[in-house]
Amino acid sequence: MKLSELLPHLIYDFKSEADLIRAIDEISLKFTKEREKIGDYLKDPRLVAAYTAFYLLTNIPKLEEVLKWMPNEWVDELKECDFVDLGAGPGTFSLAWKNLGGKGTYYQVEKSAMMREQGLKLWKGFHSTELFQSGNYTWNNERPKVVLFGHSANEMGSRVAIDYLEKIRPEHVLFIEPGTKSFFSEMLTIREYLLGQKYEVLFPCPNEGKCPLSGKDDWCHQFIYVEQDSEIERISQMARKDRRLLPLTVHAYSRSYKGQNPQERLVRVFPETKFSFEWEVCHQNQIERYQIMKRDLSKSEAKEIGAVLAGAALETELLKSLESYKRVKILKLK
Numbered sequence: 001m002k003l004s005e006l007l008p009h010l011i012y013d014f015k016s017e018a019d020l021i022r023a024i025d026e027i028s029l030k031f032t033k034e035r036e037k038i039g040d041y042l043k044d045p046r047l048v049a050a051y052t053a054f055y056l057l058t059n060i061p062k063l064e065e066v067l068k069w070m071p072n073e074w075v076d077e078l079k080e081c082d083f084v085d086l087g088a089g090p091g092t093f094s095l096a097w098k099n100l101g102g103k104g105t106y107y108q109v110e111k112s113a114m115m116r117e118q119g120l121k122l123w124k125g126f127h128s129t130e131l132f133q134s135g136n137y138t139w140n141n142e143r144p145k146v147v148l149f150g151h152s153a154n155e156m157g158s159r160v161a162i163d164y165l166e167k168i169r170p171e172h173v174l175f176i177e178p179g180t181k182s183f184f185s186e187m188l189t190i191r192e193y194l195l196g197q198k199y200e201v202l203f204p205c206p207n208e209g210k211c212p213l214s215g216k217d218d219w220c221h222q223f224i225y226v227e228q229d230s231e232i233e234r235i236s237q238m239a240r241k242d243r244r245l246l247p248l249t250v251h252a253y254s255r256s257y258k259g260q261n262p263q264e265r266l267v268r269v270f271p272e273t274k275f276s277f278e279w280e281v282c283h284q285n286q287i288e289r290y291q292i293m294k295r296d297l298s299k300s301e302a303k304e305i306g307a308v309l310a311g312a313a314l315e316t317e318l319l320k321s322l323e324s325y326k327r328v329k330i331l332k333l334k
Ligand SMILES: C[S@@+](CC[C@H](N)C(=O)[O-])C[C@H]1O[C@@H](n2cnc3c(N)ncnc32)[C@H](O)[C@@H]1O
Pocket: 042, 055, 056, 059, 086, 087, 088, 089, 090, 091, 092, 093, 109, 110, 111, 112, 115, 149, 150, 151, 152, 155, 156, 160
């Protein structure tokens, strides 16, 4: 979706590009430095429209990238379920899901009336199918549901997120949240709840065991690289916001899907040295430092390995175990 296609469906008419960029700056400040005032933007049509123009458009491409980490058969199963966009905002992930072929009924759970108004206007502008929004339905369990929290569990907190999960009792749950340390501890609380409800974790953990970073001054998050449309790329540059290389916290759970999780996942990429790539990897619930020697790689292999981001699944062969790290050979990357 392009910015020019979206503008006619906004609830506020920006006088100029400079006017839009000023509003983006204001929201960004609330997300990063003025967290205590984070709710303010939800009451102002100008800021809701700016969120939609900038964050909805730059968040939509995340979903396709995130789904590449998931098992294909699971994604096919999800597309048959009803879709619950939780903390939907203007309906970012409902629109993204619909574009990717999600066939079920669409629900948007959103506390801000202004965001709901923006969400409805957009949905009607682009789709003719019915949309249910907070307040105009009651939950039933006739059909399996997938709940997606998109940058919302961090705003509502783990207790409220868990209350929603208790009410909806979905078959599958996906989180696409900010890659921050403060959200990670909230995510661990939600993980514990879901595992207690007999969900299996599909991403990022190798299994349901204890997270090795729980209680540590460190956190597990991922990075994706997304190509943005040229119109939005121009706005990003003018607002001095990088929306291509994005840190995020992704978690995926299911009650019914049984898969074989990868046993090794890249948690952190350290600066490469002249001779090696240096990674931190979660290997069967242990954090380990891996070293991959450049001399063992062809030019194209080195290029591929140099571009890998945290979140990738790996298969490796152990070459040498040293005191503080393991020297490995990469057999497979996903
Ligand atoms: C940063 S926006 C994310 C919007 C959209 N999901 C996206 O990813 O672009 C977070 C949204 O969560 C909503 N939210 C926060 N707490 C909520 C709650 N308790 N119930 C429903 N929505 C909530 C906010 O109103 C806001 O629209």
